[in-house]
Amino acid sequence: MTHLPISIQLINLFAAVLLLVSFAMLSQRRLVSLIDLFAMQGAVLCLSTATVAWNTGQTHLYFSAVLTLLLKVIALPYLLHRLIRRLNVRWEAEPMLNIPSTMLVGVMLVIFCFGLAQPISELASTVTRSTLGIAMAVVMLSFLMIITRRKAVTQVIGFLAMENGLFFAATSATYGMPMVVELSVALDVLVGMLILGVFFFQIRERFDSLDLHHMESLKED
Amino acid sequence: MEIYFVLGIPLAGALALALVGERDWAPEANVGISLATLSAAAALTFDVIGHGPLLAWNEQLFVDPFNVFLVALTALVGATTSIFSRPYMRIEQHHGRVNVRRLRLYHSMFQMFMFTMLLALLTNNMGILWVAMEAATLTTVLLVSLYRTPASLEAAWKYFILCGVGIAQALFGTILLYLAAERLLGAAGSTALLWTHLNDVKDGLEPTVLQLAFVFLLVGYGTKVGLAPLHNWLPDAHAEGPTPISAVLSGLLLNVALYAVVRCKVLVDGSGNGALAGHLMMGFGLLSVVLAAFFLWRQRDIKRMFAYSSIEHMGIITFAFGMGGPVATFAALLHMTVHSLTKSAIFFAVGHAAQKAGTQIMENIRGLISMSPTVGWGLMLGTLAILGMPPFGVFASEFLILITAMRDHPWATPILLLGLGVAFAAVFMRVQAMIFGEPTVKPLPQSPALVPVFTHLAIVLMLGLYMPPYLAEWYRQAAEMIG
Numbered sequence: 001m002t003h004l005p006i007s008i009q010l011i012n013l014f015a016a017v018l019l020l021v022s023f024a025m026l027s028q029r030r031l032v033s034l035i036d037l038f039a040m041q042g043a044v045l046c047l048s049t050a051t052v053a054w055n056t057g058q059t060h061l062y063f064s065a066v067l068t069l070l071l072k073v074i075a076l077p078y079l080l081h082r083l084i085r086r087l088n089v090r091w092e093a094e095p096m097l098n099i100p101s102t103m104l105v106g107v108m109l110v111i112f113c114f115g116l117a118q119p120i121s122e123l124a125s126t127v128t129r130s131t132l133g134i135a136m137a138v139v140m141l142s143f144l145m146i147i148t149r150r151k152a153v154t155q156v157i158g159f160l161a162m163e164n165g166l167f168f169a170a171t172s173a174t175y176g177m178p179m180v181v182e183l184s185v186a187l188d189v190l191v192g193m194l195i196l197g198v199f200f201f202q203i204r205e206r207f208d209s210l211d212l213h214h215m216e217s218l219k220e221d
Numbered sequence: 222m223e224i225y226f227v228l229g230i231p232l233a234g235a236l237a238l239a240l241v242g243e244r245d246w247a248p249e250a251n252v253g254i255s256l257a258t259l260s261a262a263a264a265l266t267f268d269v270i271g272h273g274p275l276l277a278w279n280e281q282l283f284v285d286p287f288n289v290f291l292v293a294l295t296a297l298v299g300a301t302t303s304i305f306s307r308p309y310m311r312i313e314q315h316h317g318r319v320n321v322r323r324l325r326l327y328h329s330m331f332q333m334f335m336f337t338m339l340l341a342l343l344t345n346n347m348g349i350l351w352v353a354m355e356a357a358t359l360t361t362v363l364l365v366s367l368y369r370t371p372a373s374l375e376a377a378w379k380y381f382i383l384c385g386v387g388i389a390q391a392l393f394g395t396i397l398l399y400l401a402a403e404r405l406l407g408a409a410g411s412t413a414l415l416w417t418h419l420n421d422v423k424d425g426l427e428p429t430v431l432q433l434a435f436v437f438l439l440v441g442y443g444t445k446v447g448l449a450p451l452h453n454w455l456p457d458a459h460a461e462g463p464t465p466i467s468a469v470l471s472g473l474l475l476n477v478a479l480y481a482v483v484r485c486k487v488l489v490d491g492s493g494n495g496a497l498a499g500h501l502m503m504g505f506g507l508l509s510v511v512l513a514a515f516f517l518w519r520q521r522d523i524k525r526m527f528a529y530s531s532i533e534h535m536g537i538i539t540f541a542f543g544m545g546g547p548v549a550t551f552a553a554l555l556h557m558t559v560h561s562l563t564k565s566a567i568f569f570a571v572g573h574a575a576q577k578a579g580t581q582i583m584e585n586i587r588g589l590i591s592m593s594p595t596v597g598w599g600l601m602l603g604t605l606a607i608l609g610m611p612p613f614g615v616f617a618s619e620f621l622i623l624i625t626a627m628r629d630h631p632w633a634t635p636i637l638l639l640g641l642g643v644a645f646a647a648v649f650m651r652v653q654a655m656i657f658g659e660p661t662v663k664p665l666p667q668s669p670a671l672v673p674v675f676t677h678l679a680i681v682l683m684l685g686l687y688m689p690p691y692l693a694e695w696y697r698q699a700a701e702m703i704g
Contacts (some may be wrong), residue, residue, distance in 0.1 A: 083282070120430055124400055139393060146386060155382060162389050169393060173400045178414060181348030185392070188355045196381070197360055203378065206371045215375040218457045 003028050007055040008127060015050035015131040018168060019110070025161060026106055027126060029093040031153060038157050041164050042072030049099045049171050052128055058175045065183060068167065069146040076193060083197050084153060089210060094151055102148055106141055126157055131172040138165030139204040152174050152203060152210040158194055223268055224277050224284065226261035226341055227292065230254060231299075235332035246351040248307040251328045255296075256525060260337065262296035265289070270691060271456055276345070276462035280415055283345040291480055292342050294558055298472045298565050299335045299367035301673035306331070306465035308667045311462065314668050327367055327463070329469045334360040334469065338477050342477055347414045350481055351388070351395050354445060358384045365462035368370030375704030379424035383454040384444055391441020391481075397434035398488070399428045416484060423491030435489040435498050438507070439481065445478035448539060449509040451671075459528035460581065471531040476557050479535065483542055485704055490545070502543030507633060509536025510640035523571055526651065527564065530607060533644055534560045540637070541622045541704070544629055547576045550700035552621035559614035559681050563606045566677035570599035573669040578661060583651050588660030597656045599674040604652045606681050608645045614684030619677045662695035691698055 004012075021041045028034045046068040053061030085092045110133075117133035124132065144153050144160035164183075170177050177185075200210060207214040234254035238247060266289055269275065274285040282293070310327065313319050319327070337360060339355035358381065358690045368376035402413040405422045412418045419426070440451065447455040459467040482502070489498040513533035520526035538560070541553035573596050578586040590597030602685070606613035619641070684692075 106499065116433070120397065120400070120433065123430055125404065133531070136393075139389070143386065146382065152378070159385055159389075161380070162386070165387060166392050166396065170396045170399075173278055173396055174403050177348055177396065177399060178346075181346065181352065184352040185355075186348060188352055188359070191358050192355075192385070195363060199362075199374075199377070199381075202366065202369055203374055206374055207347075212378075214369075215378060218372060218375050218379070218461075 007051055010051050011048055011055070011128055014044050014051065015134040015168075015172075016020070017044050018048070018138060019134050021166075022138045022161065023103070023106060025157070026102055026141055026145050026148075027099045031084055031092050031151075032075055032081075032090055034154065034157055035077055035084070038080070038161060039073055039077035041161060042068060042077070045164055045168055046073060049176075050169070052175065055127060056175060060179055060185065061171065063177055063179065064167075064176050067182065067186055071190060072160075072164060074173070075146055075190065078196060079193060080153070080157070084198065085199060087153075087155065087204060087210065090153070094149060094154060101106075102144065109140045110137040113140055120173070124219060126172065126175055127173075128172040132169060135165055135169035135172050136161075138168060141165075150212045152200060152212060156193075160189070160193070223261050224275070224282055224343060224416065227265055227296070228282075228336065228343065229257060230258045230261055230291040231332045231336040231339065234258075235329050235336060238325065238332055239531040242328040243321040247312060247324065247328050251331060252300075252307055254332055255300040255335070258339075259296040262293050262380050266293045276417065276626050277597060280412070280417065281346055281349070282343050283417055284343065285702070287483075287702060288342045288480070288690070288694045290554070290558065290699070292339060295335070295338055295342065295473050295477070298469065298677075301533070301676060302465050302472075302565060302569075303331070303469060305468070305572070305670045306463075308670050309465060309572050309576070310463065312665055312667050316576075323367055323369075326363060328338045330360045330363050331465070331469075334364065338473055339547070342480060345415045345417055347395050347416060347419070347484075350484070351392050354391070354442065354478065354481060355385075355388050357477070358388060358445070360465065361458070361462075361474065363468065364466045365458045367463055367466075368461070370461070373461040376454075376461035379459045380454040383451070383644065384533050387443050387444025387451060390437045392445075394434045394437030394441055394485070397430055397437065398485070401430040401434065411647050412693070416488075419488050423488050424493055427493040428492045430633045431489045431492045432497050435485055436501070438485045438499055438616060439498075442481045442485075443476045443505060446475055446482065446535050446539065447509070448505045448535065449512040449532065449687040452509065452513075452532050455532060456525045456528040457529070459518055460522050460524040462566055464524070464575070467528070468568035468572075469563040471528065471568065475531060475535050476561055479538060479557070480541075482539075483703060486542065489517060490704055496545075499543045499545050504543075504631070505631070506536045506538070506543055507636055507640075508541030509533065509539065511636060514640040514643040514647070514653060517644050521583055523575060523583050523586065523651075523655070524568070524581055526583070526648065527567055527571060530644065531560075531564055533640065533703065536636070536640075537619065538624060540633070541625070544622075544625060545704055546629070547626065547700050548621060548698070549625040549629075549658075550703050551696050552618045552625065554696045554699055555684070556618035556622065559618060559684055559698035560607070562677040562681050563613070564671070566674045566681075567603035567607060569670070569674045569677075570596055570603055571664070573671075574600060574655070574677055575686045576669075577663055577665060579663065583655055585661060586655045587658040588656075590656045593669075595674075596669065597673045598670060599654060599678070601656050602678050603674070604648060606678060608648060609641060611680075612682065612685045614681045617685050
């Protein structure tokens with residue numbers, strides 16, 4: 001086996017940690033720990049982006065890394081923590097979560113994503129192309145998380161984790177999108193989060209809970 | 222120059238209304254801003270007629286025959302909707318469904334929504350297109366939940382989660398597109414996401430990557446188009462939000478999302494690898510037509526029923542774009558225009574009808590024509606137009622789509638006809654019962670705005686009988702470009 005340069009090994013390590021954190025999020029019932037895991041995912045993403053920048057000399061990736069740090073490690077977790085404190089759902093846990101079968105579906109999704117990413121990563125010219133499968137898997141695992149959860153806050157964390165996966169995909173496939181696009185996407189995420197924060201209070205005011213069981217009146221019968 | 226006004230006026234309007242939107246004259250200001258946007262769009266249109274396609278702001282913005290008529294249409298429907306919303310929202314306020322602070326939010330977000338849609342249409346950058354679509358989702362989430370009723374919050378939540386997740390898939394598709402383009406255009410100047418550049422090199426783009434990208438883009442933007450089976454958010458959002466918002470959702474947002482899909486299809490087709498994109502669009506389109514037609518039978522809420530009708534028509538248009546070729550694409554562009562005008566006119570009439578009856582449940586709305594002939598006739602004529610009766614423009618475009626389907630894909634024709642027939646029976650039966658019969662409706666505290674309804678229907682009627690030569694020429698040029 002050939003020895004990879006240390007920076008590539010680091011990038012692969014970060015990618016593996018990212019996948020691990022995604023699985024941890026999938027199985028985490030407690031809201032507080034889920035937000036911490038989300039912040040950790042952001043931190044790993046930031047480190048990995050910085051390593052890619054250092055390895056390839058793509059200076060704009062340093063900005064991406066700083067943006068990730070500010071938005072996904074500091075701002076969003078802070079907002080989420082404040083939100084659940086004010087909503088008094090800090091210690092709530094998700095009931096009825098079949099962890100073993102969710103994990104199994106998750107594993108199958110990862111295998112599927114690796115298969116799907118294989119032909120594309122061969123075409124990419126980046127040093128990080130082997131991590132594209134992991135990026136796709138992170139997106140799909142977040143998707144699974146949104147589907148399996150019944151609490152509004154958890155669904156939003158799943159949505160944000162999906163955004164993390166997409167950011168990672170952009171870094172590994174193409175060294176990131178053009179700066180103007182990355183900035184506007186970050187702005188959209190931040191504004192979306194602020195809107196949803198207000199939204200949670202309205203939902204709770206109307207339904208006395210952030211449980212989405214109560215929101216099943218609109219359907220075709 | 223006009224292009225900056227088209228984008229700048231609604232953005233400035235949104236900020237201004239966020240500050241002064243609770244004043245008494247805010248609805249009039251909203252109309253004024255929308256009319257100013259419309260005149261800027263008209264000026265832009267004349268400029269493009271005179272001088273041809275143009276690029277602006279470091280090639281980040283562009284106008285070509287495909288988006289120019291959509292910009293004009295968006296500005297027009299935006300302006301007529303603001304005229305309709307002036308008395309409509311005053312009546313809602315009178316009924317105590319909204320207070321002044323919510324009205325401020327409403328007016329500001331209405332303009333913000335117009336800005337995001339115009340930006341999505343005018344941007345040359347596929348990344349900014351995505352950002353604008355996501356921003357349109359966020360503004361409409363606020364508008365759908367305006368009444369703060371449990372049902373409207375549920376609808377808005379469903380809308381946010383489904384469209385947010387859906388559109389995340391489109392971002393992944395955009396990343397894949399960038400991956401394919403970067404190999405040809407290079408990442409340095411970041412021209413690799415500019416549509417005009419992509420279009421120039423499309424035959425060199427890697428077909429496998431592009432096909433996979435298109436699947437993600439179609440699922441992503443298709444969620445916003447309301448294509449079955451990704452349409453779940455659409456009837457709820459239409460039924461629970463304020464009616465002017467239902468009108469712009471159906472009339473404009475669905476068009477803009479479909480516009481994004483078609484822009485992507487042009488690139489995938491150009492990369493030269495079979496007809497995957499076209500076949501996918503035809504499949505999703507037919508499924509939407511049939512599913513919506515049968516769901517139409519089960520509706521009791523008038524706004525939900527017309528929301529399903531929008532899904533059906535979006536299915537027809539997607540199917541037509543999927544078939545491709547000059548005639549089908551021409552018909553699809555025409556159908557986009559007439560559907561947008563007719564459906565928003567119907568929602569205007571429906572809005573006042575529901576206000577008069579005090580309910581959106583169709584069984585309880587009776588005798589519209591004897592209480593208010595204009596609302597009754599507006600709804601009747603709009604319904605006839607949307608169901609494809611001649612001589613309205615919808616008939617012309619549906620006829621063109623059907624004959625092209627008969628020639629190129631005979632197997633699809635019976636499915637389309639079945640969908641159209643079932644939809645006709647379902648909608649006509651219910652609307653007829655609401656218009657005639659013993660009146661149950663009450664007079665309103667403000668006189669309704671019916672000029673927008675009849676303006677739209679007159680344009681649709683005109684497009685069925687006579688098409689201005691420059692409009693036909695645009696459609697032809699756009700159809701040629703889309704292929």
